[in-house]
Amino acid sequence: MCGRFAASASTEDLIDLFGIEEVADPAVASYNLAPTDPIPAVLDRLEADAGAPMRTLVSPRWGLIPSWAKDPSGAARLINARAETIATKRSFSGSLSRRRCLIPADGYYEWTPKVESGRTVKQPWFLHPREGLFVMAGLYAWWREPGTGAWLLTATIITTQASDALGHIHDRMPMTIAPADWDAWLDPRLTESQCALPLLATPEDLSVHAVSRAVNRVANNGPELVLPVADVPAT
DNA sequence: CCAGACGTTGTT
DNA sequence: GTCTGG
DNA sequence: CCAGACGTTGTT
DNA sequence: GTCTGG
Numbered sequence: 307m308c309g310r311f312a313a314s315a316s317t318e319d320l321i322d323l324f325g326i327e328e329v330a331d332p333a334v335a336s337y338n339l340a341p342t343d344p345i346p347a348v349l350d351r352l353e354a355d356a357g358a359p360m361r362t363l364v365s366p367r368w369g370l371i372p373s374w375a376k377d378p379s380g381a382a383r384l385i386n387a388r389a390e391t392i393a394t395k396r397s398f399s400g401s402l403s404r405r406r407c408l409i410p411a412d413g414y415y416e417w418t419p420k421v422e423s424g425r426t427v428k429q430p431w432f433l434h435p436r437e438g439l440f441v442m443a444g445l446y447a448w449w450r451e452p453g454t455g456a457w458l459l460t461a462t463i464i465t466t467q468a469s470d471a472l473g474h475i476h477d478r479m480p481m482t483i484a485p486a487d488w489d490a491w492l493d494p495r496l497t498e499s500q501c502a503l504p505l506l507a508t509p510e511d512l513s514v515h516a517v518s519r520a521v522n523r524v525a526n527n528g529p530e531l532v533l534p535v536a537d538v539p540a541t
Numbered sequence: 542c543c544a545g546a547c548g549t550t551g552t553t
Numbered sequence: 554g555t556c557t558g559g
Numbered sequence: 560c561c562a563g564a565c566g567t568t569g570t571t
Numbered sequence: 572g573t574c575t576g577g
Contacts, residue, residue, distance in 0.1 A: 307550060309560025340559055340560065372547075374572050382557080384548055385560080396547045396573055417560070428561070465549085478550080522561055524559045 307386050307478035308442070308463050310521070311414035312337040312432070312532050313346050315439060320363055320410060323439065324348045324488065331365035337412075337531040340524045341369050341382045347444060347461050349407040350492040359494060364446075366407075370462035371449040372397050378449060381460060387445060389466040389481055389506055393499045398462070401445035403497045407461060408483060409442040412532065413512075415521060416476045431475055432517045432532045435509070443481045443491065443506055469508060481506045 314335040320326055326348065333346045345368045350359035369381035384397060392398040413434025420429040434440055446461040468479040483491045487505040490496060515534040520526045 307560080309550075311560095338559095342559060370548090372572080374547080379557095380548080382559090382560095383550090386549055388549070391548095394574090396575095398548085399574095400572070415560075430560095462548095524561070 307416075307465050307476065308414045308480040309341065309385060311339050311345075311442075312412040313339060313410060314412055314529070315346070315410055317363065320346065320348070323410070324363075324408070325361055326363045327360050328362045330362050333363065334365075336527055337529055338521055338524060338527045339368065341385045343368055345409060345461065347407045347409050347446065348492065349405070349446060350494055352494050359492070361492070364407075364459060366446050366459040366461035368462075369460055370397065370401070370445060370447050371458065371460045372400075372447055373449055375449060378451075378458060378460075384462050386465045386478070386480075387462045389464050389503075392445070392464065393503060398445055399499065401447050401462075402499045402502060404494050405446045406491050406494075406502060407444040407446045408488060408492065409444040409461065409463060411440045411442055413440050414442075414480060415517070417522075418475060427519065428522055430517050430519060430521045431514055432534075433472065433475070433479075433512045433514050434532070436511060436513050440480075440509070441482055441485075441488075443483050464506060466506070466508065472512065472514070475514060479509060482509050483507060 317332045344365040351362045370384040371378045387398045392402050416431050417428040443464040444461045449458045464481045465478045491505045521531045
Protein backbone atom coordinates (compact mmCIF):
# COMPACT_ATOMS: atom_id res chain seq x y z
CA MET A 307 0.00 0.00 0.00
CA CYS A 308 1.16 3.48 0.55
CA GLY A 309 1.17 4.90 4.06
CA ARG A 310 4.13 7.25 3.91
CA PHE A 311 5.92 8.96 1.03
CA ALA A 312 8.36 11.64 -0.09
CA ALA A 313 7.56 14.61 -2.35
CA SER A 314 10.20 17.25 -2.92
CA ALA A 315 9.38 18.80 -6.30
CA SER A 316 9.14 22.59 -6.19
CA THR A 317 6.09 24.56 -7.23
CA GLU A 318 8.02 25.66 -10.34
CA ASP A 319 8.86 22.04 -11.22
CA LEU A 320 5.20 21.07 -10.93
CA ILE A 321 4.00 24.08 -12.94
CA ASP A 322 6.30 23.01 -15.78
CA LEU A 323 5.54 19.30 -15.61
CA PHE A 324 1.75 19.44 -15.34
CA GLY A 325 0.99 22.78 -16.98
CA ILE A 326 -0.37 24.20 -13.75
CA GLU A 327 -2.41 27.38 -14.37
CA GLU A 328 -3.32 28.27 -10.81
CA VAL A 329 -1.39 27.71 -7.59
CA ALA A 330 -3.92 27.47 -4.77
CA ASP A 331 -1.27 26.11 -2.39
CA PRO A 332 2.46 26.08 -3.12
CA ALA A 333 4.36 22.80 -2.85
CA VAL A 334 6.31 22.23 0.35
CA ALA A 335 9.09 19.65 0.10
CA SER A 336 8.80 16.77 2.56
CA TYR A 337 10.54 13.43 2.77
CA ASN A 338 8.18 12.10 5.42
CA LEU A 339 4.56 12.71 4.47
CA ALA A 340 2.16 10.89 6.79
CA PRO A 341 -1.62 10.49 6.96
CA THR A 342 -3.42 13.77 7.83
CA ASP A 343 -0.50 15.84 6.47
CA PRO A 344 -1.08 18.29 3.61
CA ILE A 345 0.24 16.68 0.42
CA PRO A 346 0.81 18.06 -3.08
CA ALA A 347 -1.95 17.35 -5.60
CA VAL A 348 -2.93 18.43 -9.10
CA LEU A 349 -6.58 18.74 -10.09
CA ASP A 350 -8.67 20.29 -12.86
CA ARG A 351 -11.20 22.73 -11.46
CA LEU A 352 -14.28 23.60 -13.51
CA GLU A 353 -14.84 27.33 -13.83
CA ALA A 354 -18.27 28.65 -13.00
CA ASP A 355 -18.58 30.05 -16.54
CA ALA A 356 -17.95 26.55 -17.95
CA GLY A 357 -14.82 27.09 -20.01
CA ALA A 358 -11.95 24.63 -20.08
CA PRO A 359 -11.00 23.30 -16.66
CA MET A 360 -8.33 25.16 -14.70
CA ARG A 361 -5.34 23.01 -13.79
CA THR A 362 -4.64 23.78 -10.14
CA LEU A 363 -1.94 22.89 -7.64
CA VAL A 364 -3.53 22.24 -4.24
CA SER A 365 -2.58 20.76 -0.90
CA PRO A 366 -5.29 18.45 0.45
CA ARG A 367 -5.02 16.69 3.77
CA TRP A 368 -4.12 13.05 3.27
CA GLY A 369 -7.05 10.85 4.27
CA LEU A 370 -10.31 11.25 2.38
CA ILE A 371 -13.32 12.61 4.25
CA PRO A 372 -16.47 12.06 2.17
CA SER A 373 -18.65 15.16 1.90
CA TRP A 374 -21.41 13.49 3.92
CA ALA A 375 -19.22 12.56 6.89
CA LYS A 376 -20.54 13.89 10.20
CA ASP A 377 -17.09 14.76 11.42
CA PRO A 378 -13.55 14.54 10.03
CA SER A 379 -12.31 12.07 12.63
CA GLY A 380 -12.10 9.19 10.16
CA ALA A 381 -9.57 11.02 8.03
CA ALA A 382 -6.59 8.91 8.99
CA ARG A 383 -8.38 5.78 7.88
CA LEU A 384 -9.15 6.40 4.20
CA ILE A 385 -5.59 7.08 3.11
CA ASN A 386 -5.87 4.42 0.40
CA ALA A 387 -8.66 3.30 -1.92
CA ARG A 388 -8.61 -0.14 -3.49
CA ALA A 389 -8.69 0.09 -7.28
CA GLU A 390 -10.61 -3.17 -7.41
CA THR A 391 -13.59 -1.66 -5.60
CA ILE A 392 -13.50 2.17 -5.91
CA ALA A 393 -16.32 2.19 -8.45
CA THR A 394 -18.79 0.62 -6.04
CA LYS A 395 -17.67 1.77 -2.59
CA ARG A 396 -19.88 4.63 -1.38
CA SER A 397 -16.94 6.47 0.15
CA PHE A 398 -15.15 6.70 -3.20
CA SER A 399 -17.52 6.32 -6.15
CA GLY A 400 -18.50 9.98 -6.30
CA SER A 401 -14.88 11.06 -6.25
CA LEU A 402 -13.99 8.53 -8.95
CA SER A 403 -16.61 10.05 -11.24
CA ARG A 404 -15.87 13.71 -10.71
CA ARG A 405 -12.93 14.34 -8.38
CA ARG A 406 -9.78 12.61 -9.61
CA CYS A 407 -6.33 14.04 -8.94
CA LEU A 408 -2.64 13.32 -9.37
CA ILE A 409 -0.25 13.19 -6.45
CA PRO A 410 3.35 13.87 -7.50
CA ALA A 411 5.89 12.03 -5.35
CA ASP A 412 9.54 11.05 -5.33
CA GLY A 413 8.67 7.57 -4.08
CA TYR A 414 7.03 5.85 -1.12
CA TYR A 415 7.99 3.82 1.95
CA GLU A 416 7.14 0.32 3.06
CA TRP A 417 8.15 -1.59 6.18
CA THR A 418 9.11 -5.19 6.88
CA PRO A 419 9.75 -6.81 10.25
CA LYS A 420 13.39 -7.45 11.06
CA VAL A 421 14.95 -9.17 14.07
CA GLU A 422 17.79 -7.15 15.54
CA SER A 423 19.50 -8.09 18.80
CA GLY A 424 16.60 -10.42 19.61
CA ARG A 425 13.97 -7.73 19.11
CA THR A 426 11.69 -7.17 16.16
CA VAL A 427 12.08 -3.74 14.60
CA LYS A 428 10.39 -2.18 11.57
CA GLN A 429 12.80 -1.85 8.68
CA PRO A 430 11.76 0.83 6.17
CA TRP A 431 12.34 0.62 2.40
CA PHE A 432 12.12 3.35 -0.21
CA LEU A 433 10.48 2.47 -3.53
CA HIS A 434 10.87 4.89 -6.42
CA PRO A 435 11.20 5.19 -10.20
CA ARG A 436 14.75 5.02 -11.57
CA GLU A 437 14.17 8.48 -12.97
CA GLY A 438 11.46 11.09 -12.95
CA LEU A 439 8.56 11.72 -10.63
CA PHE A 440 6.28 9.02 -9.28
CA VAL A 441 2.84 10.34 -10.21
CA MET A 442 0.26 8.56 -8.08
CA ALA A 443 -3.44 8.30 -8.91
CA GLY A 444 -5.64 9.95 -6.31
CA LEU A 445 -9.20 10.94 -5.48
CA TYR A 446 -10.28 13.99 -3.52
CA ALA A 447 -13.32 15.31 -1.68
CA TRP A 448 -14.57 18.54 -0.15
CA TRP A 449 -15.96 18.48 3.39
CA ARG A 450 -17.76 21.44 4.94
CA GLU A 451 -17.35 22.08 8.63
CA PRO A 452 -20.84 22.42 10.11
CA GLY A 453 -20.01 25.18 12.59
CA THR A 454 -17.85 27.56 10.59
CA GLY A 455 -18.81 26.58 7.06
CA ALA A 456 -15.10 26.27 6.26
CA TRP A 457 -14.19 23.87 3.47
CA LEU A 458 -11.65 21.10 3.98
CA LEU A 459 -10.00 19.41 1.00
CA THR A 460 -8.85 15.82 1.50
CA ALA A 461 -7.41 13.13 -0.78
CA THR A 462 -6.65 9.41 -0.97
CA ILE A 463 -4.19 7.30 -2.97
CA ILE A 464 -5.44 4.44 -5.15
CA THR A 465 -3.76 1.06 -4.58
CA THR A 466 -3.71 -2.33 -6.25
CA GLN A 467 -2.16 -5.75 -5.74
CA ALA A 468 1.62 -5.50 -5.77
CA SER A 469 3.55 -6.87 -8.71
CA ASP A 470 5.64 -9.99 -8.14
CA ALA A 471 8.77 -7.87 -8.11
CA LEU A 472 7.50 -5.92 -5.09
CA GLY A 473 5.40 -8.60 -3.46
CA HIS A 474 8.19 -9.62 -1.09
CA ILE A 475 8.10 -6.13 0.42
CA HIS A 476 4.35 -5.68 0.54
CA ASP A 477 1.18 -7.04 -1.06
CA ARG A 478 -0.27 -3.66 -2.10
CA MET A 479 1.18 -0.74 -4.08
CA PRO A 480 0.00 2.66 -5.32
CA MET A 481 -1.20 3.08 -8.91
CA THR A 482 0.08 5.62 -11.40
CA ILE A 483 -1.29 7.47 -14.42
CA ALA A 484 0.82 7.64 -17.62
CA PRO A 485 1.57 11.22 -18.81
CA ALA A 486 -0.50 10.65 -21.96
CA ASP A 487 -3.52 9.98 -19.74
CA TRP A 488 -3.14 12.88 -17.30
CA ASP A 489 -5.62 15.12 -19.15
CA ALA A 490 -8.35 12.50 -19.28
CA TRP A 491 -7.80 11.37 -15.69
CA LEU A 492 -8.08 14.94 -14.42
CA ASP A 493 -11.00 16.04 -16.61
CA PRO A 494 -14.02 16.39 -14.31
CA ARG A 495 -16.33 16.44 -17.34
CA LEU A 496 -15.57 12.78 -18.00
CA THR A 497 -17.90 11.46 -15.34
CA GLU A 498 -18.13 7.84 -16.44
CA SER A 499 -16.12 5.81 -13.98
CA GLN A 500 -15.84 3.10 -16.62
CA CYS A 501 -13.80 5.56 -18.71
CA ALA A 502 -11.52 6.51 -15.83
CA LEU A 503 -10.73 3.04 -14.51
CA PRO A 504 -8.69 1.86 -17.55
CA LEU A 505 -6.37 4.84 -17.13
CA LEU A 506 -5.03 3.41 -13.88
CA ALA A 507 -1.60 1.93 -14.47
CA THR A 508 0.72 -0.39 -12.55
CA PRO A 509 4.12 1.03 -11.56
CA GLU A 510 6.89 -0.50 -13.66
CA ASP A 511 10.49 -1.19 -12.74
CA LEU A 512 10.61 0.51 -9.35
CA SER A 513 13.93 0.62 -7.54
CA VAL A 514 13.94 -0.54 -3.90
CA HIS A 515 16.48 0.09 -1.18
CA ALA A 516 16.60 -0.02 2.61
CA VAL A 517 16.65 3.35 4.38
CA SER A 518 17.31 4.55 7.92
CA ARG A 519 14.75 3.84 10.63
CA ALA A 520 14.78 7.57 11.23
CA VAL A 521 11.83 7.75 8.81
CA ASN A 522 9.71 5.73 11.24
CA ARG A 523 9.31 8.81 13.42
CA VAL A 524 7.10 11.34 11.65
CA ALA A 525 8.88 14.27 13.31
CA ASN A 526 12.02 13.42 11.33
CA ASN A 527 12.44 14.93 7.88
CA GLY A 528 15.07 15.74 5.30
CA PRO A 529 16.56 14.35 2.08
CA GLU A 530 18.74 11.92 4.03
CA LEU A 531 15.64 9.84 4.80
CA VAL A 532 15.52 8.45 1.25
CA LEU A 533 19.22 7.59 1.04
CA PRO A 534 20.28 3.92 0.94
CA VAL A 535 21.75 2.52 4.14
CA ALA A 536 24.75 0.21 3.92
CA ASP A 537 23.28 -2.43 6.19
CA VAL A 538 20.72 -4.05 3.92
CA PRO A 539 18.79 -6.55 6.01
CA ALA A 540 17.44 -9.81 4.69
CA THR A 541 13.70 -10.09 4.25
C1' DC B 542 -40.72 2.82 2.93
C1' DC B 543 -36.97 4.39 6.74
C1' DA B 544 -32.56 3.60 9.22
C1' DG B 545 -28.04 3.06 9.10
C1' DA B 546 -23.74 2.48 6.99
C1' DC B 547 -20.41 4.21 4.14
C1' DG B 548 -12.90 2.06 4.59
C1' DT B 549 -8.03 0.17 4.35
C1' DT B 550 -4.27 -1.92 6.35
C1' DG B 551 -2.06 -5.49 8.98
C1' DT B 552 -2.29 -8.98 12.17
C1' DT B 553 -4.20 -12.95 14.32
C1' DG C 554 -4.99 -4.34 22.91
C1' DT C 555 -6.59 -0.26 20.64
C1' DC C 556 -6.99 4.42 19.60
C1' DT C 557 -4.99 9.04 18.47
C1' DG C 558 -1.63 12.12 16.59
C1' DG C 559 1.57 13.22 13.22
C1' DC D 560 2.30 4.15 7.76
C1' DC D 561 4.66 4.22 12.88
C1' DA D 562 4.97 6.01 17.65
C1' DG D 563 2.97 6.92 21.67
C1' DA D 564 -0.69 7.26 24.76
C1' DC D 565 -4.04 5.05 27.29
C1' DG D 566 -6.99 8.67 33.67
C1' DT D 567 -9.24 10.84 37.75
C1' DT D 568 -9.36 13.45 41.78
C1' DG D 569 -7.95 17.04 44.52
C1' DT D 570 -4.73 20.32 45.58
C1' DT D 571 -1.32 23.79 44.32
C1' DG E 572 -24.97 11.67 -1.31
C1' DT E 573 -26.12 6.83 -2.16
C1' DC E 574 -26.52 2.11 -1.25
C1' DT E 575 -27.93 -1.89 1.71
C1' DG E 576 -30.70 -4.16 5.08
C1' DG E 577 -34.86 -4.86 7.25
